[in-house]
Amino acid sequence: MSQPFLYALVGVGLFVLGLYALIIHAHLLRKILAINVMGSGVFLMLVALAGRHPDAPPDPVPHAMVITGIVVAVSATALALILMLKVYAVTGQTALDDEKPN
Amino acid sequence: MxxxxxxxxxxxxxxxxxxxxxxxxxxxxxxxxxxxxPAGLGDQVAAQLNTTGVGNPVTAVLLNFRGYDTLLEMAVLLIALLGVWSLGGLADYQDTAPGPTLDTLSRVLAPMLIMVAAYLLWVGADAPGGAFQAGSVLGAAGVLLQLAGWRLGDCFSGMLLRVVLISGLGLFILVGAGLLLIGGAFLQYPPALAGGLILLIETAATLTIGATLAALFLGNRPGLGPKKADPEKTEPDHGNQHP
Amino acid sequence: MLHWAFDGLLGTGLLWLAWRALTTPDLFKAIVLFFSFGLLMALAWVRLNAPDVALAEAAIGAGLTGALLLAALARLDTSNQPANPVTGDGESDLVDH
The missing domain is CATH 1.20.5 (Single alpha-helices involved in coiled-coils or other helix-helix interfaces)
Structure with missing residues (x-):
């Protein structure tokens, strides 16, 4: 058990928490929040694995990937939020209807 | 519940x-x-770092070793903005006049944020920082200005805004293509030029990321939203006019 | 010893904030909890020796994402009141189609 491994486990926990919330919640804004939490969990796992050797300096490649990922995540969130507002404007609901797939 | x-x-x-x-x-x-x-790519990055033109390994990976990733990432940002704009037609935020505190704060903070962004961009070559961090600080400045009620003037929200939005991706591709022309591989900088080219690309990327994030926050295509009267979208590098 | 206590506290805090942000009935509270989650994430990046990521997270995860979410929530809330003249004409022609 090392310090990066602890954070990797926290990342696993965040991923699972986010996935659970993504499945359970119907409100689209909550689904977007859940996806963001899942993403944070994945980033945490990546960076924790990058620093798995306590003596060597951390691996910069996962760090760069995570920085790219954070910016992509925020742009995807913005697009998802606009889509949610559009769904709301058209249907008047903040959740997708399971019953009528059309 | x-x-x-x-x-x-x-x-x-x-x-x-x-x-x-x-x-x-x-x-x-x-x-x-x-x-x-066993160890990842850290040793290889460290071994090649002196050929990249920068001293910060993360910047070296982002702009040199994995330049493709950053190039495609700029494309993702642009596509997300195009998606938001093509979905557009949302009502603008209600223009309640900002209180004196927010108004003053935005006037003081926005130039400071722009300075911080420039610092992060410059220092990114050798220390933590770089185009993404600087761009997001610039985007935050844009969001702050929009919250305080500032909107981009008509003269900036047309071609100039679009040039800024596309410059990051465009310059990246131009540099890559130029390297192809002089006989190299795509995005494989000659070590002598690497530092300058990376700084050039990063500067454009910073402006593009900042402008894109601010535009994503507004959500409407400038000048073509449902409310024609509003010249929209703040972009902090040019003179703004108060509504 | 002390750094283990700090890491443990930070990890627990992250998980707890994420859980609260995902289950709080009030959406506004949920988003504010998500803000603080982003700030703690920035701390976690520093602890993991990733200052570059910490800078990006502090600006984006703790600032821009929260601002985007709050803005979307405000637009949801204002469109709940059709009497509002400002959002009214913007939304109505979309609903009619």
Whole structure:
């Protein structure tokens, strides 16, 4: 058990928490929040694995990937939020209807 | 609590929890195995760092070794903005006049944020920082200005804005193509020029990321929203005019 | 010893904030909890020796994402009141189609 491994486990926990919330919640804004939490969990796992050797300096490649990922995540969130507002404007609901797939 | 889907039954919820704990246990096991695997690419990056033109390994990876990733990432930003703009037609935020505190704060903070962004961009070559961090600080400045009621003037929201939005991706591709023309590989900088080229690309990328994030926050295509009267979109590098 | 206590506290805090942000009935509270989650994430990046990621997270995860979410929530809330003249004409022609 090392310090990066602890954070990797926290990342696993965040991923699972986010996935659970993504499945359970119907409100689209909550689904977007859940996806963001899942993403944070994945980033945490990546960076924790990058620093798995306590003596060597951390691996910069996962760090760069995570920085790219954070910016992509925020742009995807913005697009998802606009889509949610559009769904709301058209249907008047903040959740997708399971019953009528059309 | 009624925040969850009412159609979700209790049995289903237990099933989901069971499956998710299986996924969680499996992921934890994978983490354990991976955390014992030998070193990653850190040594190779360190060995090649003096040919990249920058001293910060993360910047070297982002702009040099994995330049493709950053290039495609700029494309993702642009596509997300195009998606938001093509979906547009949302009402603008209500223009309640900002209080004196927010107004003053935005006037003081925005230039400071722009300076911080420039510092982060410059220092990114050798210390933590770089185009992404600087761009997001610039985007934050844009969001702050929009919250305080500033909108980009008409003369800036047309061609100039679009040039800024596309310059990051465009310059990246131009540099890559130029390197192809002089006989190199795509985005494989000659070590003598690498530092300058990376700084050039990063500057354009910073402006593009900042402008894109600010535009994503506004959500409307400038000048073509449902309310024609509003010249929209703030972009902090040019003179703004107060509505 | 002390750094283990700090890491443990930070990890627990992250998980707890994420759980609260995902289950709080009030959406506004959920988003504010998500803000603080982003700030703690920035701390976690510093602890993991990733200052570059910490800078990006502090600006984006703790600032921009929260601002985007709050803005979307405000637009949801204002469109709940059709009497509002400002959002009214913007939304109505979309609903009619």
């Amino acid at each position: 009624s925040i969850t889907n009412p159609a979700t039954g209790k049995a289903f919820r237990w099933l989901v929890m069971l499956l998710l704990s299986a996924i969680g246990g499996w992921l934890a096991y994978v983490m354990l195995v991976l955390s014992r695997s």
